[in-house]
Amino acid sequence: MRIAFIGAGSIFTPLGLYTIATSETLSNAEVYLVEIDDDRRRFVTALAEKIGKTFRAGFKVTPLKEAEELEKYGLDYAVISVEKERYERWRLDFEIPHRHGIKQVLGENGGLGGLAHTLRVVPLVLGIARRIEDINRDAAVFIYSNPEPRVTYAVLNYTGLRNVYGLCTGYLERKEMLAPLLKVDEREINFTAAGLNHFTWIRELWVRGEDAYPRLKEALERKPEFEPLSQLLYRAYGLFPSPDDNHIGEYLSFAWPLVPDEKKGLKWIERTKREGEEVRKLLRLFLRGLVPKFAFNRFVKFPDVAMNVVEGLEGAEKLQEAINIPNRGYIDLPEGTVVEVPARVSPKGVKPLRVRLPRETLVPLKVQAEIQRLSSEGAAEGNVEKVVKAVLLDPVVHDAEAGLRAMAELMKAHLDALPQFDEGDVEVVERTIRA
Incomplete structure (x- = not known):
């Protein structure tokens, strides 16, 4: 097995390495850290x-600087977790729309x-995915980079890779x-x-194999302050959402005052950012032998x-409770x-399960499904008209x-990270406002 972690400096990689080291199936893999x-x-x-040494694993580690170097070794699995100046640009993604009165x-x-995040990350990941395609188009590719379903959509639709899956830890965080x-x-x-990443509905809930929805209902009645947005949706629709208030709230017009x-x-x-730094501190201590x-x-x-x-x-065979795939x-x-x-x-592959949801729970998801398509295609094609529609x-x-002015400002602020757009595209957004 040849497993590549691309963007290996990500916080996801150490957990991947630990899982490999403690797995009878994977412990002798060849691991490439790009x-x-x-x-x-x-x-x-x-x-x-x-x-590897601590858990007596037999995996071999090869560090690489660029994904192109994988051509020398080949690969069967690739994990992509890349960003560029994540926190600096994320602050702009929040602050600029907020100045225009948009309460995201x-x-x-x-x-x-x-949307701005999508426009930046899609070309970055597509470049990596196309290199993987040149090496092995049958490789299984796992995408952690956010906005994860939009990035996954782009890789599925703008490369020849056949086995592409978006992954997220949100369902574990909900637990x-x-x-x-x-x-x-x-x-x-x-x-x-089931639903869309960062906005799913829990159709069935179990604790030790028993229906836990009655237990959850009683617990929520005792804690009305727990996730006000999720509780509102639960009372209205009869299903509890996942993963939590602030992630779900990104997609709802009425979320701002409900999220603490x-x-x-x-x-x-x-x-x-602070939590990521704390994890890295723990890993540095482990590296020094101070964490047993x-x-x-x-x-x-x-x-x-x-x-x-x-x-x-x-x-x-095993059940994977959440995986992102084309519907x-x-x-x-x-x-x-x-x-x-x-x-x-x-070993026969990934077989998604059909999940039926009440039709009214699907309405906000249908809007986001269309935004997913427009934003991914706009990012991949450099199509500013699709960006405006999104x-x-x-x-x-x-x-x-306000929305179009904010989007024009966002594109200006990030133009150095948007190779598919130029100042003329920003002017298209601005002309839409004036018209």
Whole structure:
């Protein structure tokens, strides 16, 4: 097995390495760590070697600077987790629309910030995906880069890669949030959920194999302050959403006043950055031998999602509770939309499961499905007309002129990271306002 982590300096890579090291199926894999930043590449290489030695794994580690170097080795699996100046640009994605009065909760995956994010990341990932295509178009490619379903849509529709899957830890985070409410360990919770990434509906919920919805209902009645937006949706539609208020809130026009201040905007961006730094601090301590093996084991509650799927493809069948794939009747949304559904994974492949949802729960998802298509295609094609349409469809855009002015400003601010656009495209957005 040849497994490449592209953007290996990402916070996802150490968990992937740990999962490989502790897996009977994967522990002898050849692992390629592709990272353009020299310091991060050296760090993750040392970390990989430490993890291999600590857990007595037989995997071989090869550090690489560019994805093109993989051609020398070949590959079977690739994990893409890349960004450019993530936090600096994320702040702009939130602040610029906010100055125009657009109350987007996070500005990462939805709203105008999510659109600007899409325009930046899609060409970055497409460049990598095309290099993988030249090496092995049958390789399984897993995408962690946000906005994950939009990026996945672009790779599926603008390359010849045949096995592309978007992955996210959101469903695991939902378990962690529900565990204290239900007074159980998060590993005892299972659910069937479907929808779009960062906005799914939990169709069935179990604790130790028993229906846990009655238990959840009682727990929520005792804690009305717990996730006000999710509770509102649950009372209205009868299904609890996932992963949490601020992620769901990116796609809803009425979310802003319901999401607590500490979970939105710049406070959330800073918290996310701080949490990443804390994880890296722990990893540095582990590298120095100051975090023992048993403590590292306790820190990792769930296997890496990508490597969990690879285990299923290479070994015994397993259920993957959330995977992002193009819709083929798995949910009542347009064909080809990248949807998040459960799937059975085995050496025969990934077999998504059909999940039926009440029709009214699908309405906000249908709007986002169209925005997903327009934003992905606009980013891949450099099509500014599709970008304008995506702006005007977005539920968080309360005013057309404000939305278009904000989008023009966002494109100007990020133009150095938008190779598919130029100043003339920004003028197209501005002319739409004047007209």
